[in-house]
Amino acid sequence: MNIGVPKETAANERRVALTPEVAGRLAKSGWAVLVERGAGEAASFGDESYGTAGATLVAAAEVFGQSDVVLKVQPPSIEETRRCREGAALVASFQPSAERETVSQLAARKVTAFSLALLPRITRAQAMDVLSSQATVAGYKAVLLAAVATGRLFPMLVTAAGTLTPARVLVLGAGVAGLQAIATARRLGAVVSAFDVRPAVKEQVESLGAKFLEMEIGEHAETAGGYAKELSDETHRRELAFIAQHVKDADVVVTTAAIPGKRAPILITAEAVRGMRLGAVIVDLAVETGGNCELSQAGNDVIHNGVRILGPVNLPSTLPYHASQMYARNVSSFLLHVTRDGKLVVDFDDEIIRDTCVTHAGEIRKT
Structure with missing residues (x-):
């Protein structure tokens, strides 16, 4: 399974969804990690450190076009949504009610989108809790x-x-x-x-x-x-x-x-x-x-x-180095929870998946 990490494009956003440390752990576990060149620079994580960790540095188009799961901090822009591969998955942190157009576009692309801002406050989700870490x-x-x-x-x-x-x-x-x-x-x-x-x-x-x-x-x-x-x-x-x-x-x-x-x-x-x-x-x-x-x-x-x-x-x-470190650990914990044997597992009997899934199979599940 390919994991993609694009550079954040929202104004004044300096964080990155995966740090080299976490990217390296995922790569050693058998994941293919694609990182857009320059994605971590604003957070003081250089391209070389990602390469050393085992990630592959690519252009933005390849991150979206070749990834099975795209990891972001902010919700994707409309342009990024259009770039997502149909049927792929996306993990970010956003309120669906504030991103209605983006959510509609994700559903149209049949992207399975998860928002970590919607995580239930339960013990099993603590390691994924981006709201608390940020x-x-x-x-x-x-x-x-x-x-x-x-x-x-x-x-x-x-x-x-x-x-x-x-x-x-x-x-x-x-x-x-x-x-x-x-x-x-x-x-x-x-x-x-x-x-x-x-x-x-x-x-x-x-x-x-x-x-x-x-x-x-x-x-x-x-x-x-x-x-x-x-x-x-x-x-x-x-x-x-x-x-x-x-x-x-x-x-x-x-x-x-x-x-x-x-x-x-x-x-x-x-x-x-x-x-x-x-x-x-x-x-x-x-x-x-x-x-x-x-x-x-x-x-x-x-x-x-x-x-x-x-x-x-x-x-x-404004403190992107440590904020990114915590976010990356949160998002990797979530990623390991929703995948099994290299495949995305969307089990709506699981409270974590049910509460965070915004779009799936062309349907909008959270508004």
Whole structure:
């Protein structure tokens, strides 16, 4: 079976779906790995390292034309979809609802397309969980962006000029990105607090040295898969008031709250921003799905009433070396799960395959 790895063509995407390390392991296991020339350069993986690992370097047309399975980070462009061999398979990470034209084209080409963004949150899928691995990178980078944007140092310093107090960082949402943001801010010396509607994460937050802000929710706020779920209107109003009280004292706020398949919840209103300290910084990691701050703009920095609001997009791509390493290990685990004896096995009785398969045999299975 031929595995193809094209160079990512989406704007500002620097990651690559397979690193030389993982490509080498697959090649030694009997797979033929075709890598487009230059595919890994933006992530600091040169062509020579792929060749040494046992991959074959080819042009983009050959990757799509000769591969049984194409591995990507971003969804394919319409042009790439047209290049896919009819009946081939594709593995990437995307939301079908945001890529309707691409999904239609994949179905028309009878491509069996899988999206790792749709993986069920079960133990068997942990090694394939690209959302968690990339969220780790995003949570780390968000704090670094905040540290650059703020006008103060993070740690407490005792100097000949007197003692400098540490920065106060508030993290909203204690999923993978939030926990990594907490850990990074603590390593930089900040005083960190965190809030999440799921009481179960309190122990994890406190184990990282942060204070967990508790609010009486009064309803079950967690899905069976462990994700936060949408709150009732009344509870959400109380949540907004609770958060508004705590952002007043923060020098930095990192927001990471998301609800799978839905718009990100608003956690910081424009009014709450007006109550924040002059020079405070908000980094909204949920901006690509609508944003947790009412004033966030995807890809832009906004200054409102002296508060700087950052809306970074695709943060994992800004640290492409390690982001690609984790993604490649995730995608190879998935690849080994959906193949057997060199053939693709599409078993819809398997929850992982059923949930991630977007198109198969000319049909659209996820919209």
